[in-house]
Amino acid sequence: MKKIKLTKKNLILFVVLAATAIAIVVLDQITKMIAVRAYEDGKLPVTVIKGVLSISYLENFGGAFGGMAGRHVLFFVLTVLALPAFCVLIFFRRNSGNAGCFAVAMMFAGTVGNAIDRAFRGNGFFNGGVRDFIATECFGRLDSVFNVADISLVAGVALFAASLLFFDKDSLLADAKRKKSAAEKEEQPHTEREDDGGESGQN
Numbered sequence: 001m002k003k004i005k006l007t008k009k010n011l012i013l014f015v016v017l018a019a020t021a022i023a024i025v026v027l028d029q030i031t032k033m034i035a036v037r038a039y040e041d042g043k044l045p046v047t048v049i050k051g052v053l054s055i056s057y058l059e060n061f062g063g064a065f066g067g068m069a070g071r072h073v074l075f076f077v078l079t080v081l082a083l084p085a086f087c088v089l090i091f092f093r094r095n096s097g098n099a100g101c102f103a104v105a106m107m108f109a110g111t112v113g114n115a116i117d118r119a120f121r122g123n124g125f126f127n128g129g130v131r132d133f134i135a136t137e138c139f140g141r142l143d144s145v146f147n148v149a150d151i152s153l154v155a156g157v158a159l160f161a162a163s164l165l166f167f168d169k170d171s172l173l174a175d176a177k178r179k180k181s182a183a184e185k186e187e188q189p190h191t192e193r194e195d196d197g198g199e200s201g202q203n
Contacts, residue, residue: 059129110153
């Protein structure tokens with residue numbers, strides 16, 4: 001069995017990722033508490049950019065941006081599966097590049113942030129409402145109300161996709177560039193030999 005080695009660089013990366021995830025979860029919970037207090041004091045909604053963005057408040061019993069309402073058991077199962085999967089993903093991609101690892105940490109934090117609401121703000125099994133307060137007003141039917149955890153989760157997914165395509169050492173486009181570079185290196189000696197042969201014939 002191949003022994004897994006962790007370098008000092010890996011350990012520092014894990015600490016930074018953990019600190020990042022914790023900071024996002026703390027920010028998510030603090031902003032939610034502020035939104036609840038403002039709502040209870042009658043200070044919401046507040047327009048940030050007229051017709052574009054406002055601060056409001058609602059409790060969402062669905063997923064990110066309001067989908068799949070009432071699926072409590074499903075959300076619990078997805079959370080239980082997702083959190084260890086994120087940890088495993090970070091571990092095995094620790095040497096591929098930082099972008100992908102930070103993306104997974106953001107997804108982890110977003111999942112935890114909303115899981116806290118579902119676990120502790122309901123009167124049953126994982127059925128609490130997620131506190132949403134950032135409202136868009138410029139997308140018509142696509143307008144939604146969300147929170148910091150949702151932003152972290154969606155941004156993490158986008159960054160992870162970008163890292164797989166562009167940023168990581170084993171990204172798809174980087175691999176294509178390596179193959180192209182290797183092919184060019186193989187063709188170069190062949191071209192040089194042909195040129196040498198032509199010059200010899202002329203001599």
